[in-house]
Amino acid sequence: MNLSVTDLACARGPAQILSGVTFSVAAGRALILRGPNGAGKTTLLRTLAGLTPPLAGRIEAEPESIAYAAHADGLKAALTVEENLAFWASVFGTRDPAPAIEAFHLAPLLQRRAGEMSAGQKRRLSLARLLVTGRPVWCLDEPTVSLDTENVARFAAAVKAHLARGGSAVIATHIDLGLPEAETLDITPFVAKRIAASDPFGDSFAEGAA
Amino acid sequence: MIGLLKRDLTLAIRAGGGFGLSLAFFLIFTTLVPFGVGPQTQILAEIAPGILWLGALLACLLSLDRIFQLDWEDGTLDLVATSPVPLEGLAAMKALAHWITTGLPLVAAAPVLGLLLNLPGAAYPWLVASLALGTPALSAIGTFGAALTVGIKRGGLLLSLLVLPLYMPTLIFGALCVSRATEGQDAATPLVLVAGITAGSLALLPFAAAAALRVNLR
Amino acid sequence: MSSLWEYANPRKFMATSAFLLPWTAGIAALCLVTGLVWGFFFTPDDFRQGSTVKIIYVHVPAAIMAVNAWFMMLVTSIIWVIRRHHVSVLAAKAAAPVGVVFTVIALATGALWGQPMWGTWWEWDPRLTSFLILFLFYLGYMALWEAIENPDSAADLTSVLCLVGSVFAVISRYALLFWNQGLHQGATLSLDAEQNISNVYWYPLVITLAGFGFLFIALVLYRTRTEIRARRLKALIAQERMA
Numbered sequence: 001m002n003l004s005v006t007d008l009a010c011a012r013g014p015a016q017i018l019s020g021v022t023f024s025v026a027a028g029r030a031l032i033l034r035g036p037n038g039a040g041k042t043t044l045l046r047t048l049a050g051l052t053p054p055l056a057g058r059i060e061a062e063p064e065s066i067a068y069a070a071h072a073d074g075l076k077a078a079l080t081v082e083e084n085l086a087f088w089a090s091v092f093g094t095r096d097p098a099p100a101i102e103a104f105h106l107a108p109l110l111q112r113r114a115g116e117m118s119a120g121q122k123r124r125l126s127l128a129r130l131l132v133t134g135r136p137v138w139c140l141d142e143p144t145v146s147l148d149t150e151n152v153a154r155f156a157a158a159v160k161a162h163l164a165r166g167g168s169a170v171i172a173t174h175i176d177l178g179l180p181e182a183e184t185l186d187i188t189p190f191v192a193k194r195i196a197a198s199d200p201f202g203d204s205f206a207e208g209a210a
Numbered sequence: 211m212i213g214l215l216k217r218d219l220t221l222a223i224r225a226g227g228g229f230g231l232s233l234a235f236f237l238i239f240t241t242l243v244p245f246g247v248g249p250q251t252q253i254l255a256e257i258a259p260g261i262l263w264l265g266a267l268l269a270c271l272l273s274l275d276r277i278f279q280l281d282w283e284d285g286t287l288d289l290v291a292t293s294p295v296p297l298e299g300l301a302a303m304k305a306l307a308h309w310i311t312t313g314l315p316l317v318a319a320a321p322v323l324g325l326l327l328n329l330p331g332a333a334y335p336w337l338v339a340s341l342a343l344g345t346p347a348l349s350a351i352g353t354f355g356a357a358l359t360v361g362i363k364r365g366g367l368l369l370s371l372l373v374l375p376l377y378m379p380t381l382i383f384g385a386l387c388v389s390r391a392t393e394g395q396d397a398a399t400p401l402v403l404v405a406g407i408t409a410g411s412l413a414l415l416p417f418a419a420a421a422a423l424r425v426n427l428r
Numbered sequence: 429m430s431s432l433w434e435y436a437n438p439r440k441f442m443a444t445s446a447f448l449l450p451w452t453a454g455i456a457a458l459c460l461v462t463g464l465v466w467g468f469f470f471t472p473d474d475f476r477q478g479s480t481v482k483i484i485y486v487h488v489p490a491a492i493m494a495v496n497a498w499f500m501m502l503v504t505s506i507i508w509v510i511r512r513h514h515v516s517v518l519a520a521k522a523a524a525p526v527g528v529v530f531t532v533i534a535l536a537t538g539a540l541w542g543q544p545m546w547g548t549w550w551e552w553d554p555r556l557t558s559f560l561i562l563f564l565f566y567l568g569y570m571a572l573w574e575a576i577e578n579p580d581s582a583a584d585l586t587s588v589l590c591l592v593g594s595v596f597a598v599i600s601r602y603a604l605l606f607w608n609q610g611l612h613q614g615a616t617l618s619l620d621a622e623q624n625i626s627n628v629y630w631y632p633l634v635i636t637l638a639g640f641g642f643l644f645i646a647l648v649l650y651r652t653r654t655e656i657r658a659r660r661l662k663a664l665i666a667q668e669r670m671a
Contacts, residue, residue: 013578015666049292052428068292072285076217078224083217090213091293133293193670200438200514201656201663354592358585362575371571372589375564376596379603386607403606407599418592425584 008057077115218307259388313345436513459639497527522651
């Protein structure tokens, strides 16, 4: 499973945020995205996930191979942990949620409603969803927000297991995840904040006498 | 996709407000009408078809902004958009869930409210039939409107402004079907036309709604 | 090779519209003054309707342009959806307020005309009602533009609304005919009908029609130029902020 990005330009609204982003992630490898707040990590991940169309460049990945996890947990407060996972399992074509429950230690919480859980517990549930999707390329946006040290370790173990199965991951994060073998990509050199070249209004135009 | 429907129905039952609210609104609206126009049964019987259809339409409108808003706010919509479920399918399922939680109870309650308004007996089957065939169109059109306005904070009022003109043909044919039935005229033609609008809306609007969702998710 | 699509470039459009604007505005003024003065002061009173018939010189052109403005918005929206030319969708945005004003003029003059003729300001006649519905469609379209921050998203969403709205507007038109037969007189301007209005009224009407048409073009050109400048300004401010 390979994700390969060539000369990608990403936009948020009318503004171009990044340009010339080039990297590739082979099967069994992880890539850590770094960059200051507002550099465009989220924009890049949304583009990889296919939510935002790229301005230019190519994203090569097998169709339906990318699992995206955003800042927001995407959980329903009124549903239990089990129901939340079962929902995502049905959306992604029924898969056994047992490994996901195991990996993030959710068994004691199964019957709790998501609305009654702490922020960290919700995050675990939302990360467990990744395993349920069964997709090989994980694109994760700040996955460790609200997690304690123990659960950061659990998450790192889950990522390692995923890589060992031949998956790959692109992770935007500010903390050390304990993945020594992961490559790191600083996106600062790609930051190119300007009006997108495709926007005809970014280009100056002479108006004539009127 | 059935998973989406099941989840929406579970949420509607658990979170409350799904099944009950529109129904209660329909009841209150119908109850208020005689206070506005007077208690004369003759007048009430005459305006009952229009009032019942209008009440059902407004009750449908009430819950439209929740169709996508909650999923949008908690990030579920982003995640569904990256899943194997096509957004067209999502829109269709959302419309179906809205109909089951809103339209269907209205259809069931309408005959009882017809009694309150002294609706002539011959019109009851037509009332139920026209609402059963027409409310799915209201849900489909409403889902389209909700998809257009999902990115807008407090878009509820705008949603009504966009959706109400689109509701007009359904309302015209639906109410006409019932009022013709009360007068013993041909009610089948408007009923067929209501069904036609519903069929067209169900076939095409999920695509328009998905296009709007895609733009809003960018 | 010059093609129509060149005008989709804002720069080209600004240059061309700067040239066209005074001409269209001039022709509009000339036609309107000629047509309205001729129509109001140099045509006989109608044997049935008296001098009230002269409101036709405002009512009919406004009504025709109200519908055509929506049609133009539909076409330019489709061009945006297919070819993504920004000027096209900005022209649609620019045409909406002009269309809404024509709709209001048609409704208001209709009411003024209806009062002495039918004895009522308003009648739920299919034609009158369709214009009221058209008015609501315009309002929704404009409100959607106003509500969305990102101009490209707004362009996409309003275009989808315009497409869907057009389909429903046509259905509404037939629904209204089914609903009420109405008292509005039939079309008096169709070229094939036996009973058209007589030539005395016809010539000035054609001139005012042309006048309203050119007025519409001039206003849309003017407003599109304003929209383009507004977009340019937005781009400059954004650029400034990002630098």
